[in-house]
Amino acid sequence: MAGLSLGALPHFIYQPIWVAIIFIAMIFWRIMAIRHFWPLPTKQISSFKLIHLAIAGIAFVLLFISYGNLIGRDAGVALLTVMLSLKVVEIRNHRDYYISCFLGYFLVVTNFFYSQNIPTALLMFIVVIIMTASLISLNDSKKSLSNKGLIKLASSMLLQAIPLMLLLFVLFPRIAGPLWGLPQDAHSGKSGIDDSMTLGKISQLILSDEIAFRVRFKDQIPAQSQLYWRGPVLWQTDGITWTELNKRHVMSHRPDFTTSGNEYAYTITLEPHNKRWLFALDFPSEPPLTPASHYTYDGQLRSIKPINQRQQIRLRSYSQFSLNPKQDDVINNALQLPDKLHPRTRQLAQTWQQQSSQPTELINKALAYFNQNDFYYTLTPPVLTGDTIDRFLFESRRGFCEHYAASFTVLMRAAGVPARIVTGYLGGEINPVDGFLVVRQRDAHAWVEVWLEDQGWIRIDPTSAVSPQRIDQGISTIMPEGFNTPLLMASSRQLIDLWHTIRTNWDALDNAWNQWILAYGPELQKEVLQKLGMTKPDWQTMALWLAMGFVLVSLLISFYLFYHRPRYDPVSQLYSTFCKKAARAGCVRPKQQGPLDFARALKQGYPHLSQQIDHITELYINLHFGKQTVSMSDLRFAIKQFKFTPSN
Amino acid sequence: MTQYLSQLYQRLNAVRGRRVFIIPTRFGFIYAGFLILILLGAINYSNSLGHVLCFLLVSMGWVAMHHSYRNVAKIEFINAYANPVFAGQAIKFNLLFENRCHRTSYQIELTSKQSKSRSWNPFERLGGFAHNYTITQLKAGDTITVHYPVPSLRRGYQSLGQIRIASQFPLGLYHTWSYFTSDTKVLVYPQPLGALALPLSKDSGDQITDPTQKGNDDFSGLNTYRAGDPLRAIAWKALARDDVFRIKQFTGYQGGQLMLSWDAVAQVADHEARLSQLCKWILQADEAGIDYGLNLPNRFINYGYGDVHRHHCLTALALFDNE
Known part of the structure; x- marks a missing residue:
């Protein structure tokens, strides 16, 4: 019970x-x-x-x-x-x-x-x-x-x-599930980045310490400021909420891109988020082999099936890329703005447009605007109502990455530069214990891509103009000290460090658990068995190994259950050598016979040895049954000297 | 064919020693069914811990099998003995078992089967076995004497037959059992029955009236115990006083001597009923303190008294005409 x-x-x-x-x-x-x-x-x-x-x-x-x-x-x-x-x-x-x-x-x-x-x-x-x-x-x-x-x-x-x-x-041969349909709610309740963005939503994620994914880099780890993990790309807006471009036929096309610069090979262990997108370091050169996935036209990687269990994804990315450099119809979507909204923002953008001849100049003006005015990066921005973009840019000026990304995009679009928001994660924390880069929900980020003729889509992170720290050193520098530390421990620096150490170790253990126990499916099993020396890991071989293992383990268990090491005391052992000598001479001692009876029997066969037999028996009895007046060496000596010489 | 298999089984048995059989119980099968369900669920949801639990339970079942086997395998039957009884009474067998393992065994159920041949069919589990007794605990190296009543069937020698020890310990998922055959034979006397009175008058011609003759009625003194004296005459109080076994001597009405002969029961129709009548007479004579003898067609026992004599006479009845 x-x-x-x-x-x-x-x-x-x-x-x-x-x-x-x-x-x-x-x-x-x-x-x-x-x-x-x-x-x-x-x-x-x-x-x-x-x-x-x-x-x-x-x-x-x-x-x-x-x-x-x-x-x-x-x-x-x-x-x-x-x-x-x-x-x-x-x-x-x-x-x-x-x-x-x-x-x-x-x-x-x-x-x-x-x-x-x-x-x-x-x-x-x-x-x-x-x-x-x-x-x-x-x-x-x-x-x-x-x-x-x-x-x-x-x-x-x-x-x-x-x-x-x-x-x-x-x-045991693993079979890839599911065998039958799963109920609708089988994978509900997973948090993570959404396919739409409303101002204030990402900052909820920021407070979550949950792990989004872990990355193991094959060689070197890129600089913190380069760790842009590309997720859903948002195009359409009604002034408040941003959503993806909902045109399947366009989205399922592979984009036109070239990659260059540093190459990074890495494996992502993605926690299930029940959505189809994968997160790849900007910019992946090929879709991964598993899970089956494809590019979207705006450069996301999408799995065919929702990710509802932990997935290992092998990827290769390059630090530099040029994405869709040629003009196409889709770009018009990156200029869309809701009618009659954001009047002040539009006005500002139009002024800039008149002043500058190049889109790059416009971008710099906008970044400078964020940098030189009293904009603050804060995790707890005031709640905005009404025309959120206008109010943010001209009134509150306190916000988070999404605020900057959204208002920057609106500024660009209003000035005639195609722009879109990319959501995903930025940075991550390297666990010193196992060397994995851990990306948590709180690393969620939003940045902007603008389209420039001949260059294609270029990444602009307006947040960097306000808080370069966030980009260079990761989110934890922005967090208040002692964030996510138990209340009692937050009081001293050492305790915070101790907490940090415990947590990194626990994370590493948890990661090993995820990597080896929870992720153990058909593929990993194949891999492991090949490493163990099974050349052809099909089910027959597995069954054979399993059977052998069963036999071995059964033997071990039986041995454990039945084997009992007889604990002879040294005296009995000496006496048994004497008995063996007698047995070799033809006098086997029956199991139940006492030493005195045995001596009597021996003396009948060897009357000339009766003195020695009596001596040994007496010593043994004295030693074995408590009288410690004689020494064991006497018995040893007496038995050693004893020989069954037949009487003449 | 059956006979051949039986012989083969016995030969194998001689080579390998005692056999221990094990099959899953009803709950064992249900358990297996549950495990299959868990496995299917785990596969369907690709749930790694579901696999772990399933495999853990499978392994537990497997380990339980070994434990179940161990629990029974090292219990050895040493011997059995029982005092003679009258037909119809239960034979109170004392069975001696020893645990030869260095681990404690629990919940060993004993059953026996009244058949001489040992079955070669290991699945003959409950058929013919009855009279349960459970050894709840037998510590490592310990021996235990089990008082095990078996109904007596008919006069003559009755052997214990086949004994089965079985257990479902520890998890109740397996039924493990093993057989022993005991050669111990117990004498069953005829049932004391019959309506005829003790034939006193006929045969009491040479009655002795010597008052020194030992009788049963009046206490006359104590005498030192000699082997063969009836146990019930031992003076226990005197023993407690000075540690010497003494016998209470009685004088009084002397029953005299009585020959119980086969002819005396000739009027009883049935062969067995005659033996029953004689048996009853012996008991009555013994009770009355009469010296009695037995005269059967193939056996003559002279006058005597006491427990040994009585056993002698009853044995003659029990084995009379018994091929």
């Missing part, structure tokens, strides 16, 4: 409060029934049966109200939790007990839909130990094992099971 409760515990976080209430109430009922003989719902006492049924009925109605149906991930899990708790009260015989235990395992599995991190795995092991212990106690009808003994036996069984589990984990 404790196992069930533990198994259900994490679910309370994801499920409505009443599920937890029913569960706890049922467990309480059962405990009270055991401790204080509260009545349980049985056929005899119909009123309690009725209460039980009523609770079940209410639970189902609540389920239906909360989820609308009983199919789907969340509803299914809630249903299982409630049913199991109702079952707990009803357990009457062995069968009920077993079924509850097995359903408890199911509950643990469902937990993995929400979280698969290390603590969850540890919880799983604890639950399995407790369940096993309760199964043992069920089979130990007279309770000859104490609770401690039960847990000890269960834990030792678990430890013995682990080698086999690892073997199965590595060698």
